[in-house]
Amino acid sequence: MKKIRLAVVSGFYPGGGVVTYVKKLYSELCKSKNIEITIFLDSPNKRYDHEIRKSFPKEIRIKIFRVPHKRLIKGLVFAIKLIKTLNHRDFDLIEIHHTAYANVLSPFIPEEKLIVTTHGPDVLDGRMNNKLYSLLAKKAYRKAALIFSHTNEEVRKIRSFGDFEDKAIFFPCGVDINGVRNFKKTDLRKELGIKNKYVLCTTYGKNYKRKGTHILMNALPKIMKEDVAVVLTGQMSEEILPLVREAEKKHPGRFFWIGFRNDVPNVLANSDIYILPSLIEGMSVSLLEAMAAGKACIATAGV
Numbered sequence: 001m002k003k004i005r006l007a008v009v010s011g012f013y014p015g016g017g018v019v020t021y022v023k024k025l026y027s028e029l030c031k032s033k034n035i036e037i038t039i040f041l042d043s044p045n046k047r048y049d050h051e052i053r054k055s056f057p058k059e060i061r062i063k064i065f066r067v068p069h070k071r072l073i074k075g076l077v078f079a080i081k082l083i084k085t086l087n088h089r090d091f092d093l094i095e096i097h098h099t100a101y102a103n104v105l106s107p108f109i110p111e112e113k114l115i116v117t118t119h120g121p122d123v124l125d126g127r128m129n130n131k132l133y134s135l136l137a138k139k140a141y142r143k144a145a146l147i148f149s150h151t152n153e154e155v156r157k158i159r160s161f162g163d164f165e166d167k168a169i170f171f172p173c174g175v176d177i178n179g180v181r182n183f184k185k186t187d188l189r190k191e192l193g194i195k196n197k198y199v200l201c202t203t204y205g206k207n208y209k210r211k212g213t214h215i216l217m218n219a220l221p222k223i224m225k226e227d228v229a230v231v232l233t234g235q236m237s238e239e240i241l242p243l244v245r246e247a248e249k250k251h252p253g254r255f256f257w258i259g260f261r262n263d264v265p266n267v268l269a270n271s272d273i274y275i276l277p278s279l280i281e282g283m284s285v286s287l288l289e290a291m292a293a294g295k296a297c298i299a300t301a302g303v
Contacts, residue, residue, distance in 0.1 A: 003034055004034060004035045004036065004092050005090065005091045005092045005093070006035055006037050006038070006091065006093045007038050007086065007094045007095070008026060008037060008039040008040065008095050009082060009086070009094070010039060010097040011041070011042045011074075011078050011101060017119070017282075017283075017284060017286060018097055018098065018119050020289075021119075021285060022039070022097060023055055026056070027056060027060075030060050037060045038060070038061040039060055039062055039063070040086060041062065041065070042064070042066075042067040042077075043064050043065070044067055044069045044074060045069075051260075054262075055262070067081075070238070075100060078101075082101075082104075082105060083105065086108075088108065088110060088113055093115060094114060094115065095116075096114070098117075099116065099137050099140065100122055102116045102137070102141075102144070103139075103140050104136075106139065111143045112145055113145070114140075114143055114144045115147075116144045116146075116147045117148040117171070118158070118282070119282050120151065120154065120280065120281055121210065121280050123149070123154045123157050123158060123282075124154060124157060125210070125280050138161050141158055141161060141162070141164055141167075141168075142164075146167050147164065147168045147169065148171040149170060149171060149282075150170075150173040151170070151283050152170050154282060155169070173282075173283040173288075174288070175285060175288045175292050177292045179265060180265045180268060180292050180293045181265075181293060183265050183266065185266055185269050186263075187270070188266065188267060188270035189270060192231065192256050194231075194253065195229075195253070198228055198229040199226070199227060200270060200272045201223075201228055201229065201272065201274075201275055202233070202268070202271040202274055202275070203216065203230075203231075203232055203233070203275045203277065203286075204233035204261070204286055205233075207234055207244075208239065208240060209237070209240070210278070211277070211279070212276075213236075213237075213277060214239075214240055214243065215277050215300075216230075216277040217244065224254065224255075229253075229254045229255070230254065230255050230275075231255075231267070232244070232258070233257075233259065233260070234259070234260060235259075235260065236257060236259075265289075268289060268290055268295060271293075271295050273296045273297070273298060274286075274287070274290035274296070274298070275298050275299075276290075276297065277300055278299075278300060279300065284299075287299060
């Protein structure tokens with residue numbers, strides 16, 4: 001039997017909910033002997049490449065494109081490089097994660113091969129009010145053979161754009177419960193020098209305004225009046241970084257930004273409280289993982 005050749009386009013590396021979803025889904029899917037998977041990724045720094053490759057089974061082909069750090073520019077550069085590199089004739093199906101990439105790439109992909117997977121904000125936040133984005137999104141959805149979404153709210157929104165009843169499908173987003181419970185735990189408090197008297201609050205993912213990191217930083221003076229320590233993980237945007245550096249100086253031993261981590265279950269296991277300050281989410285993988293790990297969770301109304 002001929003193998004199905006699947007190309008997957010997924011940006012947003014090295015961390016975040018989309019990345020977690022992509023890792024888990026295709027790591028399971030590649031166990032089938034009837035499918036051959038190639039994943040096209042972006043990475044702003046060469047030092048992440050080894051971690052990216054290590055996080056996928058060796059059966060999956062990984063193609064990494066170097067992109068700038070700035071969010072808007074990196075997405076554009078990634079899309080341009082994909083247009084030059086991704087040949088639809090080499091694949092039977094091409095699945096594009098996130099509407100913004102589908103907007104750019106869909107004109108170059110035959111409709112019978114195109115699958116679009118949405119991830120919440122690309123459908124539900126204010127960008128759909130942008131006439132150009134909305135026009136391109138509707139064209140991409142119309143062309144796609146299938147549209148997968150992680151929430152019923154996304155499905156309803158997409159179906160409101162036209163006759164997409166048969167192709168817009170709710171595709172639940174779950175977590176590996178055993179993965180966040182069964183692993184070798186190390187002492188994060190000891191690693192960072194956090195005293196046991198402090199309640200340890202953590203958050204992980206990408207840190208920029210839509211993720212509400214600035215709200216958490218602005219609330220920090222009130223939070224620090226209590227016996228707590230706060231640990232942020234993941235990429236940090238340039239607009240948030242000055243607030244973070246100031247907090248590190250003001251609250252030594254109690255406030256930390258530890259960057260990208262491959263041991264998220266370990267960070268969660270050391271946590272007392274998980275914080276999700278996002279202004280908007282589709283289906284937050286990090287929140288599901290924190291709940292699966294049995295942690296107390298604080299989230300915004302936008303979630």
